[in-house]
Amino acid sequence: MSTPEHGFFTDVTLCIGCKACEVACKQWNQLPADGYAFSGNSYDNTNGLSATTWRHVAFVEQMDRVEPSASRWMMMSDVCKHCTNAGCLEACPTGAIVRNEFGDVYVQPDVCNGCGYCVPSCPFGVVAIQPEAGVAQKCTLCYDRQKDGLEPACAKSCPTDSITFGPVEELRALAEARVAKLHAEGREAHLYGVDGPETRDVGALNAFFLIPDRPEVFNLPPKPVLPSKFQRAAYTSGLLGALALTAVGLAVFRPKPWSA
């Protein structure tokens, strides 16, 4: 591949929760609004990623009553992780989900038939069926913009560069430097999706994060599973069952009846 893999580095310590990424994503990709609903969850009324929300800013409030100065308010712009081993891509029976020339996991809308098997196969709960379109939708990493040499809409609109876009190798170097800087300042920080336990099944994530707390605080699974690894046990179970019952049938319907 001539083009190096491109992805996102999302730095939670820089996010101010302006949601420009959510809006820019909706506008560029012409995604419909999701309606007005008050969640009561801090400043987050988006709640999570969906077929029509490809960036979602989470607001995590941690108030320390004993030591108020230790309180913090963290914002994280969540997005499709564009996994190295993508559960959705493996599950897709039509070949609609592919890895494109920029290393993005991309759903071809004209090939997708809306079977929905990618949906429970994504260990991050990203891809979903859009009922009106009847196909699976998720972040395309702005494939169309990348083709024209532009950065994705969310990264372009981010005012603090909490979202950075670029070749994954370069982003990792940038992220390592940022972690080192934060550690030098005595702040908590680690990378999610580079080489931690979360990459055990799904591999490194092309869209990875710098988080100052445990992953589950941001609804990121500490050890996301790759569903295809369960197939061997499942096929064994099913085929052994079929074999055993075939033997029963052969015995019952054998030419010489037992009653003779």
Added chain:
Amino acid sequence: MDATEKHGAQFAAGGAYGPDAVADSMQRGDGGFGRDQQTYYDHPVLQKPHWKWEVVTYFFIGGMAAASSALAALAASGGDPDDALLVRNARYSALAGALASGALLVKDLGRPERFLNMLRIVKLKSPMSVGVYALSVFSMNAGVRALEQLHADGHAPFAVPGWLAKPLRVTTGAPATALMACYTGVLVSATAIPVWFTGRRHIPAIFVCSAVSTGAALQNALLVLTGGSARTAKKLAIVELIASCAEAVLLLHWRLSAGESAKPLFRGARGRRLERFTLVGGLALPALLLLPSVLSRRPRHDRLLGLTAAVAALFGGYVLRESIVHAGRDSADDARAYLRHPE
């Protein structure tokens, strides 16, 4: 479900934080904003599968069709003239089941040509792809078999040429039927949904047993309605009895060995429904009703008894598939179960 409705439901279910989060914050006494959050406001981490009644019914009918086809082949290979009626019924019903399966899948996908999108590639890594080919090849075999039967019954003007039918049957018949009976179990097992993937050693075998127990029940009912021999009915009853016992044992073993992640299936209203209609109504009751005819040396044909047993078994089989599919939705909603990471 639109966003307002979704969030409304979430609110009704115990506020924005969900019952667990509320309990946590009460314990901490910090109003829910402490440092030890277990999830992000208990918002689901996973997306729910959208599968509705079409897919549940497909799981149910597809399994029965596979079992019917297998019973036809086994009975035909035995060569007992008493079983000829079973062979005929089973061949026709296997084709009917295969056609209904295709129709249900098309209904789920929305447009017929969408089915063809799945035939543009073969992907052994995707149980959905494997299943599409299992269904296609199975349907082809079922069609050929039904045509042969039609010809044997004197209703078809032409015969399927042997050079076409036999190689097809020998090479693909058994594998396609076996896959057809079990792949739906593999399909749900190979996902990120905790209740499904932690049940991967049980679900596919349970689906096969359920396919055979409901398939045998269906054939028994058809036999009663078409006036088949009591000896054939007894053979079917034995098959159904063994499959039902295996299914019950597997279900109970799963229930006992499963941890928290199987809660959406075995606890609460769904657990009670599964217990009532599948374990008791669908497995134990038909087994009890069939036992006398299995044990007697000279089986009698009790039409009412046979039909009652069959209806109970079929309903139990449907409830089983429905419960497992619906439990997957609830399991996807349980952020804690997934983040705590059962695997």
